[in-house]
Amino acid sequence: MKLSILSFLFLLATGSNASSSLRGLEDVRYTGVSLDDGFDESLGQCTGALCGVWGDPHIITCDGLTYDCQGTGLFTMMKNHLWNIQGHFLPVGAVEMKKVIDKWGLYHEATVTNDIIIDSLTASDSSVPTMQFSFPDLSAYDGLIPSEEGCLVGFHYEPLSMQGHGRTTETSINACRERCESIEGCEKFSYHGDGGCHPQDDTSELVSTPSSWSRSVAGPVHKCGKELARTKTTKEFPFASTRKSRTQSDCPFNFYLGGELMDISDLEAGGYLYGDAQSEHSAKLDGDSRIRVSHTTESGSISEAMLQVTGDGPGELFSCHWDFWVCLPESDQEQFEEYSVGLFGSPDGNRQNDWMDVEGNTLGMPSDKRGKGAFEYCHDNWCISEDDSLMVYPEGTTYGDHKCVDEEYIPFDVNSDDCVISSDKIIAKCAEKPPALVNACQVECCYGGCGTFDEVEEEIADFVELSDMTEDVDIVFDPPVLVEEPLCDENGKSSTSDSVCPDNNIVQIVHQSSELPNGDQDIIYGIVLEDAKDDNVGRSVKFRVDNIFSDEADVYVRYEKKVGEFANDPACESMPNTKSGCDADANEIEVGCVEFPNVEPFALVDIYFVSNKANSFIKMNAEDDTAVEKCCKPPDVYNVDDYGVIKYTLKIQCTCPNQDGVIGASA
Numbered sequence: 001m002k003l004s005i006l007s008f009l010f011l012l013a014t015g016s017n018a019s020s021s022l023r024g025l026e027d028v029r030y031t032g033v034s035l036d037d038g039f040d041e042s043l044g045q046c047t048g049a050l051c052g053v054w055g056d057p058h059i060i061t062c063d064g065l066t067y068d069c070q071g072t073g074l075f076t077m078m079k080n081h082l083w084n085i086q087g088h089f090l091p092v093g094a095v096e097m098k099k100v101i102d103k104w105g106l107y108h109e110a111t112v113t114n115d116i117i118i119d120s121l122t123a124s125d126s127s128v129p130t131m132q133f134s135f136p137d138l139s140a141y142d143g144l145i146p147s148e149e150g151c152l153v154g155f156h157y158e159p160l161s162m163q164g165h166g167r168t169t170e171t172s173i174n175a176c177r178e179r180c181e182s183i184e185g186c187e188k189f190s191y192h193g194d195g196g197c198h199p200q201d202d203t204s205e206l207v208s209t210p211s212s213w214s215r216s217v218a219g220p221v222h223k224c225g226k227e228l229a230r231t232k233t234t235k236e237f238p239f240a241s242t243r244k245s246r247t248q249s250d251c252p253f254n255f256y257l258g259g260e261l262m263d264i265s266d267l268e269a270g271g272y273l274y275g276d277a278q279s280e281h282s283a284k285l286d287g288d289s290r291i292r293v294s295h296t297t298e299s300g301s302i303s304e305a306m307l308q309v310t311g312d313g314p315g316e317l318f319s320c321h322w323d324f325w326v327c328l329p330e331s332d333q334e335q336f337e338e339y340s341v342g343l344f345g346s347p348d349g350n351r352q353n354d355w356m357d358v359e360g361n362t363l364g365m366p367s368d369k370r371g372k373g374a375f376e377y378c379h380d381n382w383c384i385s386e387d388d389s390l391m392v393y394p395e396g397t398t399y400g401d402h403k404c405v406d407e408e409y410i411p412f413d414v415n416s417d418d419c420v421i422s423s424d425k426i427i428a429k430c431a432e433k434p435p436a437l438v439n440a441c442q443v444e445c446c447y448g449g450c451g452t453f454d455e456v457e458e459e460i461a462d463f464v465e466l467s468d469m470t471e472d473v474d475i476v477f478d479p480p481v482l483v484e485e486p487l488c489d490e491n492g493k494s495s496t497s498d499s500v501c502p503d504n505n506i507v508q509i510v511h512q513s514s515e516l517p518n519g520d521q522d523i524i525y526g527i528v529l530e531d532a533k534d535d536n537v538g539r540s541v542k543f544r545v546d547n548i549f550s551d552e553a554d555v556y557v558r559y560e561k562k563v564g565e566f567a568n569d570p571a572c573e574s575m576p577n578t579k580s581g582c583d584a585d586a587n588e589i590e591v592g593c594v595e596f597p598n599v600e601p602f603a604l605v606d607i608y609f610v611s612n613k614a615n616s617f618i619k620m621n622a623e624d625d626t627a628v629e630k631c632c633k634p635p636d637v638y639n640v641d642d643y644g645v646i647k648y649t650l651k652i653q654c655t656c657p658n659q660d661g662v663i664g665a666s667a
């Protein structure tokens with residue numbers, strides 16, 4: 001059975017559970033895009049094989065191979081008997097590469113598609129000119145993001161919210177500011193990259209936001225997020241047509257026809273950039289955000305391409321860029337299989353030959369370091385020379401400003417401080433995606449595209465005929481490599497009370513119904529001190545429980561889990577028939593820390609050990625009035641049969657003392 005590219009995306013959009021782990025993806029196989037995707041997909045009037053590039057950019061070949069390019073420069077996306085399609089990729093947040101070189105002197109890890117150049121090679125009418133769709137220079141180069149003017153980046157106010165007005169999720173800084181304006185006494189607000197909005201009164205104080213949190217901006221309500229006269233952007237694009245992105249942001253684009261900049265400023269939705277409804281070759285505005293390019297082949301079939309405007313608008317972090325899809329008609333299948341090269345691969349039903357050189361010779365895919373391999377594959381094979389470039393360069397620029405840049409591969413790190421959303425929220429958002437999309441999802445969320453990730457999948461599913469076929473395939477990207485200290489080894493348990501914070505015992509027994517069976521023992525191990533994860537998730541501590549008794553026992557852990565803005569709710573973990581000793585596979589428990597002003601954050605945990613084994617330590621030392629807390633829902637049999645219960649209450653310090661003995665951040 002097989003699943004077409006778009007069927008795969010449909011399954012994602014309709015909530016198919018193809019769960020994935022962040023570990024061990026080196027050998028992963030999953031139900032997803034097929035090894036031999038065929039010519040039975042559709043785009044508009046075209047039935048055939050579909051290829052695409054979207055976001056970061058992420059490539060999906062016509063045979064279903066998925067990989068990330070992340071290059072900077074001008075690349076061949078597809079070249080065959082029908083099309084010569086070139087794409088210009090720019091770093092996220094920078095619209096003109098020259099400014100990146102001159103002003104910042106660095107390259108970001110993620111890039112987006114700023115320009116699409118389409119040349120029809122075998123049209124019956126040989127006069128069809130080259131079409132170019134380009135976002136002009138939309139950045140202000142002054143380091144200010146228009147929607148964040150008047151705000152301080154990387155700061156928030158504490159207390160997090162004014163009394164009676166907690167955190168809400170808003171779509172923009174402007175929406176958060178309007179919320180504050182509607183609240184009596186609200187004078188300031190903080191806004192986070194995941195949409196978190198916190199109104200504050202005049203008693204709040206401005207503090208730096210931890211790097212592990214979602215990106216934040218903050219400022220007074222009369223100023224933050226309001227465009228100021230001194231920095232107001234006055235740049236206009238008189239020949240451009242303004243389209244709405246998926247976030248409903250206004251994105252102006254320029255259209256070049258045969259090398260000439262055309263005036264499309266008055267063109268309405270549904271209007272034609274080239275040709276008309278009767279033309280064999282045309283380009284038209286489709287609604288508010290799409291452009292459809294249609295070509296009739298020599299055999300009379302339709303080949304269609306679609307450009308989708310996306311991004312958060314001019315000058316924003318996730319600025320205007322293109323998602324692009326092209327359909328190759330089934331009638332020309334033999335010719336495409338004979339020769340079709342570029343980033344979109346060879347549409348012949350075999351994804352294993354989708355990596356090739358310019359002559360069409362198959363190149364092997366690396367078995368490891370696949371993200372680096374994909375990056376090098378793009379640069380080594382599909383960078384476009386000046387002689388082969390079809391691009392019309394904006395005024396004041398040359399090929400040298402748009403050519404591929406000799407840059408170093410930088411592996412993506414979901415924990416990067418550059419991400420606008422905290423790593424925990426990115427991982428949670430992307431955890432249930434199929435393995436081939438986990439990396440793409442994390443990259444999109446990191447750089448601001450989390451809100452439209454699902455929309456891409458849903459949108460594609462809206463206009464294609466879907467197959468119900470499935471088949472297992474492997475994937476091509478660098479999986480995260482996690483090296484962890486073993487929890488249990490010949491030396492016993494790791495990450496215990498005295499080893500997490502060297503020379504400091506952070507776990508205390510504050511109440512016990514019995515002495516420990518062997519003196520000074522660590523009841524918990526595998527301790528991880530978690531910093532506050534975001535503006536609505538406070539500190540926590542993770543650990544596992546050791547059955548410190550020689551006999552098997554039922555174990556219950558009563559604790560509080562973190563909920564909302566530093567609030568905790570009671571919870572209980574039940575672990576029946578727990579064998580004695582350290583267990584690397586034991587349940588990991590995450591406990592919310594108690595956080596008060598001027599008080600060292602801590603967690604309280606009740607641990608119950610239950611046994612009815614005759615002559616066991618638990619039976620011999622249990623007190624008659626000790627019972628498992630009823631909220632843990634212990635079996636009724638505990639009250640009937642002769643069971644013994646031993647209880648320990650632990651206080652766990654949630655931060656490590658620094659060298660001066662003062663409690664500080666976790667080590």
